[in-house]
Amino acid sequence: MNIFVVMKRTFDTEEKVEIKDGRVDEEGAEFVINPYDEYAIEEAIVLKEANDGEVTVVTVGDEEAEKELRTALAMGADKAVLLDTEDLDDEVDHYTISEMLAAYFKNQEFDIILGGNVAVDDGAGQVAPRLAELLDINQLTTITKLDIDGTKATVERDVEGDVEVVETELPLLVTCQQGLNEPRYPSLPGIMKAKKKPLETLDLDDLDLDEDELEAKTKTVDRFLPPEKQAGKKLDGEPAEQVEELIKLLRTEAKVI
Amino acid sequence: MSKNVLVLAESKDGELRNVSFEVIAAGKKIAGEGSVKALLVGESVASFSEQLIQQGADEVLVAEHSDLKTYTTDAYKQVLLQVIESESPDALLIPHTSSGKDLAPRLAAKLSSGLVSDVVDIEEVGEEVIFTRPIYSGKAFEKKSVSSGLVFATVRPNNIAALEVDSSRSGETKEVSVDLKDLRTVIKDIVKKTSGKVDLAEAKVIVAGGRGVKSADGFKPLEELADILGGAVGASRGACDAEYCDYSLQIGQTGKVVTPELYIAVGISGAIQHLAGMSNSKVIVAINKDEEAPIFDVADYGLVGDLFDILPILTEEFKKVKAGA
Numbered sequence: 001m002n003i004f005v006v007m008k009r010t011f012d013t014e015e016k017v018e019i020k021d022g023r024v025d026e027e028g029a030e031f032v033i034n035p036y037d038e039y040a041i042e043e044a045i046v047l048k049e050a051n052d053g054e055v056t057v058v059t060v061g062d063e064e065a066e067k068e069l070r071t072a073l074a075m076g077a078d079k080a081v082l083l084d085t086e087d088l089d090d091e092v093d094h095y096t097i098s099e100m101l102a103a104y105f106k107n108q109e110f111d112i113i114l115g116g117n118v119a120v121d122d123g124a125g126q127v128a129p130r131l132a133e134l135l136d137i138n139q140l141t142t143i144t145k146l147d148i149d150g151t152k153a154t155v156e157r158d159v160e161g162d163v164e165v166v167e168t169e170l171p172l173l174v175t176c177q178q179g180l181n182e183p184r185y186p187s188l189p190g191i192m193k194a195k196k197k198p199l200e201t202l203d204l205d206d207l208d209l210d211e212d213e214l215e216a217k218t219k220t221v222d223r224f225l226p227p228e229k230q231a232g233k234k235l236d237g238e239p240a241e242q243v244e245e246l247i248k249l250l251r252t253e254a255k256v257i
Numbered sequence: 258m259s260k261n262v263l264v265l266a267e268s269k270d271g272e273l274r275n276v277s278f279e280v281i282a283a284g285k286k287i288a289g290e291g292s293v294k295a296l297l298v299g300e301s302v303a304s305f306s307e308q309l310i311q312q313g314a315d316e317v318l319v320a321e322h323s324d325l326k327t328y329t330t331d332a333y334k335q336v337l338l339q340v341i342e343s344e345s346p347d348a349l350l351i352p353h354t355s356s357g358k359d360l361a362p363r364l365a366a367k368l369s370s371g372l373v374s375d376v377v378d379i380e381e382v383g384e385e386v387i388f389t390r391p392i393y394s395g396k397a398f399e400k401k402s403v404s405s406g407l408v409f410a411t412v413r414p415n416n417i418a419a420l421e422v423d424s425s426r427s428g429e430t431k432e433v434s435v436d437l438k439d440l441r442t443v444i445k446d447i448v449k450k451t452s453g454k455v456d457l458a459e460a461k462v463i464v465a466g467g468r469g470v471k472s473a474d475g476f477k478p479l480e481e482l483a484d485i486l487g488g489a490v491g492a493s494r495g496a497c498d499a500e501y502c503d504y505s506l507q508i509g510q511t512g513k514v515v516t517p518e519l520y521i522a523v524g525i526s527g528a529i530q531h532l533a534g535m536s537n538s539k540v541i542v543a544i545n546k547d548e549e550a551p552i553f554d555v556a557d558y559g560l561v562g563d564l565f566d567i568l569p570i571l572t573e574e575f576k577k578v579k580a581g582a
Contacts, residue, residue, distance in 0.1 A: 013510040014529050017396040024397060035511045094362065095371060120510050121393055124374035126362040129330075133366035138441040139330055141359045144504075154445075160355045160456055161505040163448040164327075168441050178497075178511060179504040217371030221387055222400040229536060232557035234548075239566045246542065246558055247574050254540040254557060256519045257486075257578060 001053030006115040007037035009068040036116025038183040039176035045076040073194035074186030080199040093216035098130035103207040117175035132173040142177040259290035263346035276352040278312040278419035300326035310428040328356040348408035371403035377416040394510040394533035455489040462488030468495040469524020478568040509534035527552025
């Protein structure tokens with residue numbers, strides 16, 4: 001079985017965000033595998049263990065993303081591929097990224113592609129469904145359970161809290177939701193093995209792409225921080241007194257009840 | 258200064274979702290002299306048409322088919338592509354909901370179009386439409402536009418106010434013929450976990466619990482309070498990890514990002530991860546026994562004490578308020 005994971009290197013979710021010169025300041029920040037992509041990597045490894053086959057993790061980015069690719073290899077993926085954005089303009093968007101991924105996948109044989117349902121930095125969740133469309137394969141997003149039997153996939157999806165049980169055929173792209181599995185930590189032997197596993201870097205030439213075809217379809221005009229929230233009032237007294245004060249404030253000051 | 262805007266309305270459990278009215282309002286902001294057409298998709302949805310017109314739609318398109326009863330990517334994509342082909346809208350707005358998130362990027366890829374996802378505000382600057390959207394789960398915001406071609410965005414529920422109902426409005430309702438083929442997803446079952454409950458994304462009031470709630474049973478007083486307020490129950494990652502509740506309730510950078518009018522954080526310490534998901538709520542109330550908990554830094558009103566003492570009293574008082582109102 002040919003199993004692929006599309007993943008993204010993101011800001012650690014506990015990092016504080018600062019804006020500098022219209023951009024999010026990445027100086028000194030911790031980076032991690034996008035948490036939702038960790039579910040995808042874990043599920044891919046579970047699939048491989050159950051069905052035989054090979055897990056390839058693919059990311060679009062610069063050489064810094066090699067660290068996160070190595071982490072995925074240490075978790076148990078077999079191969080890693082970096083689609084290098086070095087030749088591109090600063091402003092890339094979901095169109096750019098998905099076209100690069102599609103160019104890569106057009107030369108691969110795949111049964112299933114897994115990704116996170118959203119990246120916690122940008123929060124758009126566009127790339128995976130765009131990729132499925134460009135490859136003309138079916139997609140199931142926000143999955144919480146995956147069973148594959150031959151070419152048949154039975155999947156549970158989280159649809160705003162309800163569970164949808166669906167069936168479809170491979171090839172398929174899925175995006176993973178929390179609750180799907182518990183991602184493993186890389187083991188020490190895993191980390192040692194990962195150093196020797198193949199990590200391939202492909203640039204635009206290798207993908208037979210031209211910079212002009214990849215120009216972003218959207219542009220960012222501004223980035224800014226929300227107004228700082230002022231700490232409010234701590235209410236005094238016994239529980240009953242605090243509650244009484246709260247109700248009064250919600251009615252007269254906040255006017256929400 | 259005029260654009261013809263197509264918006265997708267969404268219904269759930271036999272009712273229009275509020276976000277349908279919000280996308281119409283969003284469409285009005287950019288239509289100028291142009292029109293806002295609302296598209297209804299489903300098995301039997303034509304009866305919603307009048308409501309959409311009263312909330313600002315100039316025309317309603319209805320696409321009905323038994324295969325459209327429940328959302329699937331293939332079926333809805335085909336309908337949208339057919340309608341886009343026949344209507345050639347200048348702008349397309351889709352709710353940023355479970356189905357909208359699944360559908361919009363696929364359409365954008367098919368149309369080779371830009372797409373701005375999860376929009377919370379829209380403004381028109383000259384001819385250009387500028388969208389505001391949260392990034393890093395609301396720790397920051399960005400303003401984006403689509404460079405050329407179709408102006409395409411998904412709109413987050415609960416952020417752009419719907420227009421007032423105007424029952425004097427009238428407009429045409431047009432049936433759209435749909436031709437569906439090669440549907441690859443078969444829906445076997447839908448397990449309703451949220452029936453009768455308010456959707457977190459659209460809730461005006463959220464009562465959320467953290468580790469301080471201590472057990473699944475500990476969530477019962479939160480549910481009771483949420484019911485009184487007509488709100489929804491949410492949770493922190495800590496509470497979900499500890500299996501006090503389902504991950505579908507998780508609010509935070511991983512989990513849902515919510516913007517209710519009133520957010521009541523109960524036994525939640527307020528890790529950055531959680532704050533990212535709720536700090537843009539309009540009014541935040543925190544109940545925690547640890548006076549130093551970081552949740553108090555973002556709370557408008559803080560109650561320091563044992564949540565199991567405070568909640569029952571709070572619920573009783575809200576009952577009185579609701580009864581008296």
